[in-house]
Amino acid sequence: MTGLDLASLPVRHLRKGTTVYRAHGEGAAPLVTAVRHRGPFDLSRPRVTAYLATEASAAIAEILGPVAGRTRAVTEEQARRFVVSSLIIRRPFKLASVDHAKARKAGLVLPERKGLPAFAMTRSLAARLDSAGFDGVFYTSSFVDHGRVTLMALFDDPGCGKPMVEVASDFVPGVEAAIEAGFEVTPAHTRAHLDII
Amino acid sequence: MDQISDYKKELVDAIAERLDSVFTNLEESGREPRNLGDIAILADRVVAGIPRTSPLNLELGPFYTTASLTKWLGVTRQYVHELVRQRRILSLTTADRHKVYPSFQFGGKGAVLPHMPELVTIFEKQLEPATQAMWLVTPNQDLSGETPAKWLRHGRPSKAVIASAQKYVSKIDGDDPVVVVTA
Numbered sequence: 001m002t003g004l005d006l007a008s009l010p011v012r013h014l015r016k017g018t019t020v021y022r023a024h025g026e027g028a029a030p031l032v033t034a035v036r037h038r039g040p041f042d043l044s045r046p047r048v049t050a051y052l053a054t055e056a057s058a059a060i061a062e063i064l065g066p067v068a069g070r071t072r073a074v075t076e077e078q079a080r081r082f083v084v085s086s087l088i089i090r091r092p093f094k095l096a097s098v099d100h101a102k103a104r105k106a107g108l109v110l111p112e113r114k115g116l117p118a119f120a121m122t123r124s125l126a127a128r129l130d131s132a133g134f135d136g137v138f139y140t141s142s143f144v145d146h147g148r149v150t151l152m153a154l155f156d157d158p159g160c161g162k163p164m165v166e167v168a169s170d171f172v173p174g175v176e177a178a179i180e181a182g183f184e185v186t187p188a189h190t191r192a193h194l195d196i197i
Numbered sequence: 198m199d200q201i202s203d204y205k206k207e208l209v210d211a212i213a214e215r216l217d218s219v220f221t222n223l224e225e226s227g228r229e230p231r232n233l234g235d236i237a238i239l240a241d242r243v244v245a246g247i248p249r250t251s252p253l254n255l256e257l258g259p260f261y262t263t264a265s266l267t268k269w270l271g272v273t274r275q276y277v278h279e280l281v282r283q284r285r286i287l288s289l290t291t292a293d294r295h296k297v298y299p300s301f302q303f304g305g306k307g308a309v310l311p312h313m314p315e316l317v318t319i320f321e322k323q324l325e326p327a328t329q330a331m332w333l334v335t336p337n338q339d340l341s342g343e344t345p346a347k348w349l350r351h352g353r354p355s356k357a358v359i360a361s362a363q364k365y366v367s368k369i370d371g372d373d374p375v376v377v378v379t380a
Contacts, residue, residue, distance in 0.1 A: 025323055028370045038364040051368070066365055067324065067331045073252030078328040082369075142338060186252055188292035193251055195259040197269075197300060 006096070006132045008106040014093035014135075019168065020052040020152070021059040023084045023177065030085035030167045033158065040119050041126040041137055041153035049126065049136075050154045050164065056084045056172055057181035058141050058150035064183055065143030073184040082174030087165040093135040093154055098125070100138075130155045212243065257330050260289070260297035270307045284317035285309050289326050299330050301346055310346060312355045319362045323369055337361055 014020075022030060033048035042049050053059035063082060064074050097103060098110060110122060129137060136154040156164050178185050223230060233239060251258075267274055277298075280286045286309050288296045302310050310333070320329045333346040339361035340348045348358055 023369075025370055032370060038360075038367045063369060066335055066337065067328045069252065069256035069331050069335050071252040071255055073256065074331070075253075075325065075327045077325050081323070081325070184252055189251060189253060190293040191262075191291045191295040191297065192293075193254075194291065194297060195254045196297070197259045197261050197265050 004107050006129060006134070009108060010097040010100045010102040010106075011134075012095045012097045012138050014089055014095055014152070014154075016089055016092050018089045019086050020054060020089060020165070021056045021084050021086055022052050023056075023059040023063040023082055023174070026081055026083050026174070030171075031087060031165055033156070039153070040122040040139075042119075042123055043126055043130055043155060046157055046159055047130060048156055048158055050156060052087065052152050052154065052165075053141070054148075054150050054152065056086075056177055058143075059084050060172075060174065060177040060181045060183075061143040062141060062151070064178055064181070068183055071184065072182060073186055074178055076175060076185050076187050079174040079178045079183075079185050082177070084172040084174070084177045086168035086170055088168055090162060090164060090166055093164075094133070095136045095138045095152060095154075096129050096134045097138040099140045126153065126155070253327065256334050257289075257299040257301060257327070259300050261300060261303075263296050263298075266298050280309065284314040284321075286313065287317070287326050287330050289330070301334055302330070304350065310349050312349060312358065315355075315359055316345075316362050319359070319366055323366060332362070332365065339364065 024030060024032070031050055033050050039049060039051060041051075051062075053062065060082065064079070065072075067078070068074050098108060108125075110125070126137065134155070136152055138152050140148075141150045154164055172180075175185055220230065223233075261269065263274055263277055266277055270277075277286075281288045286298060286302055288298050290296055302313070316333075317329060320332065324332065334344050336342050336344055337348075340353075340357060343353075345358045345361065349355060
């Protein structure tokens with residue numbers, strides 16, 4: 001990947017005014033940044049990365065997918081704890097579309113994002129893209145099966161310039177978002193509903 | 198299987214009997230059956246009323262009660278409560294306030310999953326107990342598609358499971374909240 005010509009990567013522009021989405025805990029901030037190197041495209045301080053989605057269903061699927069089992073089911077109690085916030089992009093972003101076929105053609109072979117060690121490679125790519133003037137990356141969600149690119153990691157320096165997004169007043173409650181995204185939301189069970197040993 | 202076939206036949210017969218009455222009524226009132234709407238949609242509505250196996254049973258069940266768990270493990274109720282207090286096992290509270298314990302967290306001889314206290318501590322602010330349990334039985338990309346429970350049960354490195362749990366929690370609430378302008 002070191003020989004990769006970053007200029008040959010497909011570019012997607014995120015326009016000012018575009019609505020993007022993030023699912024989060026009901027009491028948590030609609031926008032948070034990642035700096036602890038736990039996400040695939042985290043940068044080193046003072047640069048930060050914000051993970052967002054192009055669709056509300058992709059945003060909630062990212063949060064619920066890892067706790068929904070094979071049946072894609074979540075408890076109503078848990079779904080109620082989440083909301084999907086809408087955020088409006090305040091300045092244009094130039095993003096590298098890293099899962100695009102043209103990116104592979106250009107020689108970008110990303111490891112499947114299976115296993116945390118694979119993140120070392122994606123983080124190194126993020127650092128290179130950041131240095132080369134990209135404002136983030138577009139990539140696919142493994143929890144959404146329609147195959148469209150649905151997630152984005154936006155690079156920012158919170159200390160300078162205006163905030164990357166503003167929070168729109170509307171949000172989708174977690175239960176509604178989960179159902180829309182195809183999850184089964186299960187109500188609280190009585191003991192009689194459960195298989196007891 | 199025969200029991201299911203027999204039950205299904207009885208159910209279909211009972212529905213058919215009731216449908217006879219519905220269509221007799223339709224005929225008497227001079228209405229067209231087509232006015233009832235799309236047959237597939239009507240069939241879905243009828244079937245929707247039939248109770249299904251809960252996904253919680255499929256994913257987490259069966260469940261021990263405190264009584265059955267103490268009997269199986271040969272321990273006191275106090276010991277079970279202490280395991281819960283120490284976050285070494287997960288207990289779920291049903292809507293009618295019974296404590297139940299998902300069986301997947303116990304090995305063949307009753308061995309509990311290792312590293313549960315660390316995992317529960319990571320999750321407890323954001324995930325209710327049933328969802329903590331669901332995380333443990335959901336195939337996890339960070340663990341090459343294995344579920345965290347099986348990964349731990351097979352004695353694989355716990356560091357990967359802990360890191361994956363921390364990553365998940367970071368995904369929900371991030372590392373640093375950002376103050377943003379509200380429209």
